[in-house]
Amino acid sequence: LHTYGFFGHVKHSGVTGGHLVVGGTVYDADVFPQTFHQSFIGANFLGHSASWWRVKPRGSTFEARQVGTLLDSNDTWFSPTDLALGPDGSMYISDFHDKRTAHPDPDAEWDRSNGRVYKIEAKNAKPAKNIDLERLSSAELVDRLRNPNGWYAFQARRILAHRRDKGIHEDLRNGIVEAGTENLALQNLWALHVSGGLDDDVAADLLSHPAEYVRAWTVRLLGDRRRTTPPLAEQLSVLARRDQSVVVRSQLAASAKRLPGRVALPMLSALLERELDARDPHVPLLIWWALESKALSDSGEMVRLFTQPGTWAPSMKRDNVLRLIRRYAAEGTAAGYDAALELARAAPASHLETTVRALDQGLAERGATLSGLGQGGLFEEVAAVKGDPVFGPRRPFQEIASPLRRWIRKTWTARPQSLDRTRLAVRAGIDEAYRATLSGLEESDTHEDRRVALLDLLRDLGRSDCIRAVLAQRDLQSNPTVRLRALDVLARFESDEVSERLLNSYPQVLSAEKEKIRGILLSRRSTAGAFLEAVEQGVFPAADVAVTDLRQLPLFRDEAIDALVQRHWGNIRPGSTEEKLAVMRRYRNDLNTGEGDPQSLDRTRLAVRAGIDEAYRATLSGLEESDTHEDRRVALLDLLRDLGRSDCIRAVLAQRDLQSNPTVRLRALDVLARFESDEVSERLLNSYPQVLSAEKEKIRGILLSRRSTAGAFLEAVEQGVFPAADVAVTDLRQLPLFRDEAIDALVQRHWGNIRPGSTEEKLAVMRRYRNDLNTGEGDPRRGQLLFIEHCASCHRLFGEGGTLGNDLTGANRSDRAALLAALVDPSATVRTGYLTYTVRTQSGRTVRGIVEQEDAAGVTLIDSTHQKTRITRSDIRSMEIAPESIMPENLLDRLDTQEVRDLFSYLQKDAP
Incomplete structure (x- = not known):
């Protein structure tokens, strides 16, 4: 936890x-x-x-x-x-x-x-002699430890463990010291241990053995006892201060978790002081896990250790004191609050903001308990005890103690403009901070970025008395990001006023807001009925609503809702194989008949993909025409994102100059991201300081994705033109791949170290597709384009694509049957990390998606449209695994036989 x-x-x-x-x-x-x-x-x-x-x-x-x-x-x-x-x-x-x-x-x-x-077996291998090792003497078994075949050493050790023969202990002790190889020394050590001969005196000698793995294994075996003598404890502490082997230091950190605090804390303190392993892949967390195991049992000594002068200078100590503040705050007891306060008071002014964030995160995690990971719901029907498959019962916690509350109030009062301090103060129940948050929304001169941040705060911590202020943001603010964030807050509350306002505003808003409003209204039984009734009356077009918007409605078990869904969208439950084949044939016929309307975006996309230049030029003209509707403008940019050539750059750049709609501007960035162009890079670098946060985030992603532009962006940070605080560490994850010393140096300077069962019908469909694949060849080049269009938004292959789904590069792509099964019946087998969850909130809202982030404070779900929803733990009524995969079942329905062959020829390539 x-x-x-x-x-x-x-x-x-x-x-x-x-x-x-x-x-x-x-x-x-x-x-x-x-x-x-x-x-x-x-x-x-x-x-x-x-x-x-x-x-x-x-x-x-x-x-x-x-x-x-x-x-x-x-x-x-x-x-x-x-x-x-x-x-x-x-x-x-x-x-x-x-x-x-x-x-x-x-x-x-x-x-x-x-x-x-x-x-x-090897060619010309000789069979082994049939030897009954149980009949050998203990001394003969010790000789088998030297056999070049490790099987004999393992079997000999197993028998010696059973015999516990003291007569071989001296030979084994000598064998450890005199062994010609480290491996043989280890074989003797392990045999000595399992036969009962590793006493304290021998262990003390072995802690200074020249072989690092002998020292490390001695530490491990001592730690497994969970107790030790004062002389050995002192020797372990000296080893932590002096040993030059990271293998030994790693084992010291791991074994410290098993030893009492009086033994473990001097070892851990010595490891932290040395700072040798700050960048090691494992040691920093091993040290934290050992410290956390003593946080409650040895809290007094722990606080004393981390309030000494100089604690905040070494990075490993600094990281762990912040973790301890979070841990003590999460405990939710008077003792925990007092310990967190003592550590927070010792923080220097330069680290006060990170201290505030750690304290806030811990308070958000109070009451959390750890439950089992489960089995994806497979055995729910036969489970002896039913219960919430994700979250365990809430653990009671105490109100924040007065001394800590006073410190939080004083810290916030000293700098009320700090969003981190405001969030902490609101979480601590300081009403002045909450009222200041609402006032910040109501003030006309509040910057849009801050307005968005205040709405994020209310999304997590707002009470129902914030509804009026949040609704006003939708009335007074034109910035789509602000309006969308306001919807995130309103989604938390079941309110007639909110429902009525959202229903009334739905026809007038842009597509992004419509999508979010649909999600809110369709997530509750009462408002879902009202929304569907508006569709029935012709007020809202049924075409607005995707079937994925309706997936949770059967959970309400409401006959009127089910009837309206059936009337306008048909059966939304997973259909039979024959039904899916019929749909596939219908779409195929639609594509193969007639020239169609040139205004049809689907036909335009098809014509552009087919290389019809008039369609491509018409796409560019549609962007350049001033009277093109914003929704169509966005759709044209989506088309160019997938199929545009480099000659579209000028037209797309013009969208950023001429259009104020943030959705259009963001879609233009999606197109520009495809091209490596000096003009694009220069324009993005020049515009970065003036744009809003959503555009900044996307521009950062573009510029930091290529070596040349990454260097230019980081140089601007170095010169103070761009603030380093804009950049999250996740933005920088790919930079080490460039292997550029100048880039690595700039990153280090500003951010530190950043490295870290199917039915018979479906089987018949699979066989039919398999026959199609076996009767013709595919073109992997065309298959790559199909992958980009249909798969890459979620899946990555050869370094190309999204991360919502699993990375296919190392998947079982050579097995055609497995690939077909995954495409035809994606819900049959879903890996644990990609299960779809249904969350019901305390106010009755239902949200579905993959868990993108989960911590003790709550969960973030991401749906098939890549829309993220953050739900705090206190707002979760239940969280259950949904039976369907987030991956749609009809992917192959969109392709003809040759396109299926092309896609598979690309998917089954060994290398790009």
Whole structure:
């Protein structure tokens, strides 16, 4: 709950095709060729193969590079899960062996008789002698620790652990000291430990062993005892102060979590003082997790440690004192508030804003509990105990103690214009700060960026008495960003006045506002009925409403609502395969008949894609005409975003000069982002200081996405032309890929270190598509264009595309059946990170989407249109996993047979 970070996958490279290594082992024998020795050999479940990897140190952890394929089955049923070393130096590989590698239905009758095990052996390999190791003496088993085949060492250690023979302890102790290799020293250490011979005196000697992994393993084994003697505790502290190995320091940090505070805190303090591992991938979080485990049990000593002079200078100490402030505030008790206050009071003025943010974040997380991750709802029907699958029960917390409240009030009063301090004060219940927030909205001279920030604050913390002030923003403000943020606030409240105002304003607003208003009105039973009745009366056009807007309506179980939906949009529940095929044929016929209306955007897009120059010129002319409606202007820019050539740049730049509508200006930026042009870069750099925050964010994304323009943008920050505070660390994540020393230096100077089951009908459709694919060749170049149009908004392939869905580069793309299953029936198997959730708020609102961000304070959902909705934890009534994937089922319906072949030829390429 208070981890404040996590370790990602091991950094890896060289991956091709389907990639999901679910099990494997290091080849610790000498029978295979030398190139395999000490390589990791993994079972590639999705690639139907076994791959081998070179592993090398990366700070306290490792990174891996796939070197090649040890075994390639050429069989899509072959699904390896693990590998193990045999006594003769051969490898054994287990095969799950099934036609599908995912089983979405736990109750299905799957064939369990197909599993098998294969043996992989070297050419001319000699069979191992049949030796019963159990019959060997303990001394003979110690000799087996030296066998070049690690299988013997493992089995010998297992038997020695069972025997606990004290007679071998001296030989093992000598073996650790006299071993010619680090690996043999470790084998002796492990055998000594499992046989009961690692006493305190031996451990004390081994803490100064010349081999770093022997020292690290000794620390680990001592930590596993969860207690230690004062002399050993002092020795561990000295090791933390002096050891030069990051491997040892990493283990010290990890073991400190298991040791008592009186032993652990001196170790952790020494590691923090040294600052050697501030950029290590793992050590900083390992230290925090150890500190957090002592935060409550040793709070007095912890506060004393982090209020000493100089605490805020070293970056590792500074980061952890901020985490502690957040942690103590989140505890929600008088003791927690007092500890947070003592730490906050010790913060220097230069770090007061970050202190305020940490304190506010902790207060937002009070009452949170940690629940299980669940199984995607698969076993809900047979669960012994039903309950909220995401959030556990709320934990009671105390009101903020008076001393902390006074400090917050004093801090806010000293600088009331600070949004961070205002947010903290409002969260703490300081009414003057809340009234100042409403006053800031009502004042006519409040800058638009601040107005947006105040609305964001009310979205999270506003009470129902803010409704009038927020509604006024929609009446008085023309800035679409302000108006949209006001809608985010209003969405929290179930209010007749809000519903009436939104229904009345719907016909007059632009498409972006219409979309958000629809989302609000259709998220509650009462307002959904009113909206649908307006459609029924012809007040609102049914064509405005996408089927995805209606997905949650069946949850209301309202016959009148269901009838209106059926009348205007038909059956919105997932249809049968035959129904989907009929829809696909209808769309195909529409595309193949007649020349059509040139004003039709769909036909214009088709003509431009077909290379008809008159259609392309008409698109540019439509932009240049002054009487083109804004909605059509946006749609034309969307077309150019996908299909425009570099000769459209001048016309698109003119949209930013002549048009005031922010939606048009943002769409123009989407088009310009496609082109590397000195003119574009210069115009964007020059305009950056004058535009609003939404445009700034998009311009930053464009300029920082290329090496040349990134350098120019960062140089402007260096010269003080652009404020560094504008730039979030996430904006900079791609810059290390440029490997530009000047760029890296500027980033370091201003931001620090930034590196971190399917039905038979659907199976029939899959077979039909598979037959189409087998009877003709596809063009990967045309397939890439189709991928960009239909898939890249959510999925990434070869570094191109979005991130809402999973990255396809390392997916099982060589398996055509798996690809077809994912496209025809995307809801059958949804990976945990891409499950769709339905959130019901306390006021009755229903919101659906993928969890983009979740913390103890709340959750941010993102829907299929990339619209984000932030919901605070206190506003969540329930959060459940929806059965449908956010990925639509009708993707292939939009393509003809040749286009399907083209798309698959691109999807199944090994490399770009």
